[in-house]
Amino acid sequence: DGxxxxxxxxxxxxxxxxxxxxxxxxxxxxxxxxxxxxxxxxLRLIYYSQIVNDFQKGDIAEGYxxxxxxxxxxxxxxxxxxxxxxxxxxxxSSIVAGDTxxxxxxxxxxxTVL
Amino acid sequence: AQSVTQLGSHVSVSEGALVLLRCNYSSSVPPYxxxxxxxxxQGLQLLLKxxxxxxxxxxxxxxxxxxxxxxxxxxxxxxSAHMSDAAEYxxxxxxxxxxxxxxxxxxRLTINP
Numbered sequence: 451d452g453x454x455x456x457x458x459x460x461x462x463x464x465x466x467x468x469x470x471x472x473x474x475x476x477x478x479x480x481x482x483x484x485x486x487x488x489x490x491x492x493l494r495l496i497y498y499s500q501i502v503n504d505f506q507k508g509d510i511a512e513g514y515x516x517x518x519x520x521x522x523x524x525x526x527x528x529x530x531x532x533x534x535x536x537x538x539x540x541x542x543s544s545i546v547a548g549d550t551x552x553x554x555x556x557x558x559x560x561x562t563v564l
Numbered sequence: 565a566q567s568v569t570q571l572g573s574h575v576s577v578s579e580g581a582l583v584l585l586r587c588n589y590s591s592s593v594p595p596y597x598x599x600x601x602x603x604x605x606q607g608l609q610l611l612l613k614x615x616x617x618x619x620x621x622x623x624x625x626x627x628x629x630x631x632x633x634x635x636x637x638x639x640x641x642x643x644s645a646h647m648s649d650a651a652e653y654x655x656x657x658x659x660x661x662x663x664x665x666x667x668x669x670x671x672r673l674t675i676n677p
Contacts, residue, residue: 454607481663490573492654492667493608500663508664540607550596550615550658553665555607 452477454556456541461561463535471526471559473541480546482524483553486510487538496539499524500546528561535563566591566657570668578676583642585671587629587655590636596658597638598665599629603651611653614638625649650675 454475463469475482481500485493495508499518513532518524524543528535539559544551571586589595596615600608612623619631625648629640638655655668 456607483664490669492669493665494667495664498664542608548663550613552598552610552613553608555600555609557607558605560605 454541454543454554456539456556456559459557459559461559463561463563465563466530468530469528469535469561471528471539471541471561473524473526473556474522475524475541475543475554475556476522477543477545477554478521479543479554480521481544481551482518483542483544484508484514484516484524484526485540485542487540487558493540496526535561537561566595566659566666568655568657568666568668570653570655570671572671573669574672574674576674576676577645579647580644583627583640583645583649583673585640585653585655585673587638587640587668588636589638589655589657591657597629597631598656598658599623599627599638599640600654600656601625601651602654602670608654611640645673645675647675647677649673 457472483498484496497516499505515527541556542553544553567590569588598613599611602608612621614631622628627642652670652672656665
């Protein structure tokens with residue numbers, strides 16, 4: 451089955467530690483996205499990538515980093531510089547980064563920083 | 565810049581009643597609009613999208629939405645609510661040229677038996 455996988459589903463880290471969230475897709479999509487979801491705030495875009503080896507900052511990129519070395523993979527690192535990292539993180543992909551292209555979402559990773 | 569406002573963070577209806585979830589957008593160009601649904605602790609699933617074809621868009625699970633340019637609205641409706649419709653619903657507008665979606669704050673729908 452084609453789709454997007456995110457791992458792990460739940461992640462606990464101590465304050466000050468970097469942590470990397472995995473996102474893999476086998477849909478052969480060019481574009482991939484990372485969102486952060488907080489209660490009552492909808493989804494906010496962290497980073498997106500339209501093609502391998504290229505990515506752009508979204509609206510809340512500070513304290514996060516990404517890489518896009520393979521078409522299928524778009525890992526997100528939450529660094530110690532992120533002031534409030536506890537949130538639900540969603541990865542998405544689309545065929546291309548077009549205005550009408552549907553974004554398909556993974557199941558999410560819930561990060562809790564203790 | 566495009567933006568989306570969803571009126572009502574919580575909506576509660578009885579099973580079998582009409583579901584109406586409100587979405588208003590702000591856009592300087594003809595918008596592309598989306599409705600997504602999210603069940604607890606899951607990702608988002610596309611319900612329907614408007615891409616400037618028919619103004620009445622039918623989606624999955626019996627939902628539909630009507631694009632009204634004069635009201636800058638894209639409200640989501642379903643004639644008869646089912647218990648399985650309980651979820652959070654997000655309206656989104658495509659930020660034309662920026663290759664990204666701008667989401668509303670979400671509306672949590674509760675269905676009463």
